[in-house]
C-alpha cells in the first residue's frame with residue numbers, strides 16, 4: 001500500500017549518502033557503456049595460469065590511471081543470477097530470495113530504472129545481447145525500465161558457427177553490435193551483455209589461446225579459456241571504440257555479474273587459489289566480482305571500499321552528476337563518506353571490512369578465522385549489521401512484491417509507459 005511506500009521512503013531517507021564532491025559530475029554528459037562480464041570473478045584479475053596472465057587486457061584496464069577499480073565489490077545475486085545482477089545494477093533494488101524478479105515482476109511493475117532516468121535527461125538508451133529476447137523476460141522488463149532499444153539475437157546475423165551455449169560468441173557479438181552503436185544519437189547509454197564465459201565454459205578449438213587449468217574438475221578447468229576469450233573480445237571492442245573516437249567521450253563501466261565457479265567445487269577453488277583448503281569465509285571472499293569505471297577526467301586507482309551490485313547505480317550517478325536523493329535506491333554511492341560497508345548477501349549473510357557472517361558463524365574478514373568467544377561489544381556490532389542487512393533486503397522485497405513504486409514518482413521523473421516501446425525487428 002501507499003503507507004508501505006512511506007515507510008520505505010523514511011528508511012531510505014535515514015540511510016542516504018551524500019555524493020563525493022571530488023567525483024561528482026566528473027563524467028557528466030559522456031556516453032555510458034555498461035559491459036556485463038558474464039560469470040567473471042575478481043580473482044581472475046592479475047591471475048596467472050601456466051605462468052601467463054589470463055586476462056591481460058582487463059588487467060591493464062583495471063590498473064589504468066583513469067580507471068576507478070573496486071577490489072572489495074561483491075555480487076549479491078540469488079536464483080535469478082544474471083537477471084538479479086541486472087536488477088541491482090540498474091535499479092538498485094535486490095533480486096528476490098527465490099526466483100527471478102525480472103521474470104516475475106518485470107512486465108507489470110512500475111520501475112524507475114537507470115535507462116528511463118537517463119532517457120529523460122536526453123540520453124538514448126539501448127541494451128545489446130546475443131540471446132533470444134525472452135530470456136529472463138528481458139523483452140518485457142526492458143520496456144518497464146525504459147530502454148529505447150533492445151538488440152537481441154534476431155538483430156544479428158545467425159550462422160551455425162557464430163554461437164556457443166546460450167548465444168552469439170562474444171567477439172562476433174561486439175563486432176556486430178557496432179553497426180547499431182554507430183546509429184545511436186549521443187549521448188547514449190548502452191549496455192552490452194556478454195555470454196561466452198558461461199558455464200560449462202566450452203570454447204571451439206580455434207578460440208582457445210591458453211591451456212585449461214589442471215584441478216581435475218572438468219566443469220572448472222575450462223574457465224580460464226573462456227575468460228581469456230572474453231578478455232580478447234573486450235580488447236577488440238576497445239580498439240574499435242578508440243578508432244571511432246568513442247573511448248574519449250564515453251564512460252566505460254565493467255562488472256562481473258556473479259560467480260562462475262560455484263561453492264560446490266571447493267577442492268578446485270582451493271587449488272586455483274593455491275590453498276590447502278577453503279572455509280566458508282574464504283568462499284564468501286570468492287564472491288567478489290570486478291567493478292571498474294573508466295573515463296578521461298576520472299582520477300583512477302584501486303579503491304578498497306566494501307560494497308556490492310546494489311551500490312553500483314548510485315556510484316555511477318554520482319560520476320554522471322545526477323543526485324541520488326529522491327530516487328528509491330537501496331544501495332549507496334561507494335565514493336560517499338556515508339557509504340555503509342556492510343555488504344548483504346541475498347540469503348542474509350554478509351561481509352564487511354571486519355566481520356564476515358555465514359550462517360550462524362562469524363569470521364574475521366582479514367584472516368578468515370572463526371571468531372570464538374565474542375565480546376558483548378562484538379555481539380552488539382554483529383547484531384546491528386545483521387539488522388541493517390535484514391531490513392534492507394526485506395524492504396526491497398516489499399517494493400518489488402507490492403509494486404510500491406507505483407505510489408511514488410521522483411521529482412522530475414515521468415512514469416514509463418510500456419506501450420511506447422517496441423523491440424520488433426523491422427524486416428525490410
Ligand code: GP9
Pocket residue numbers: 080081082083131135166193198
Ligand atoms: C542468458 C544469459 C545467462 O541470456 O544472460 O544468464 P545466467 O544463466 O548467467 O543467469
Ligand code: MN
Pocket residue numbers: 038039081082257258
Ligand atoms: Mn550470468
